[in-house]
Amino acid sequence: TDGELVLDIDDPFFGEHGRYLLTVRDGKADCAATDRKPDLSMDVRDLGSVYLGGTAPSTLVRAGHIQAHRPGAATLADSLFRADRPPHCLHWF
Structure with missing residues (x-):
């Protein structure tokens, strides 16, 4: 998906x-x-979750971890950060 987010x-x-x-x-x-x-405000920990693909930005918005400053920002972020495959760890630690 093409787009821009601040x-x-x-x-x-x-x-x-x-x-x-x-x-x-x-x-x-x-x-x-x-x-x-800004379109979205977040803590670096939430950015890590979004970047690794395990949690959709809209989920973190609903949970109160990410603040959306304009309508549609979370939906666009979901598209921009969407991963084709969910993260998976082969080793327990």
């Missing part, structure tokens, strides 16, 4: 905060710092 990411462990424009075109993604208003 992600506002907070990392309380390192005390970092940033806003990034995620652009996906023709199956290729690019992410760059931006000053645009």
Whole structure:
């Protein structure tokens, strides 16, 4: 899916905060710092869950972990971060 989202990411462990424009075109993604208003705000831990493909962004919005700042942002994020195969760990740890 092609699209753009501005992600506002907070990392309380390192005390970092940033806003990034995620652009996906023709199956290729690019992410760059931006000053645009955010579409979604989240903690870096939630970003990790979304990036690894185990949890849909809309699920985290409904759970109150991710804040959507515009209608349709969570649905677009679901499409942009969707994985064809769910994550799987071959080893127990």
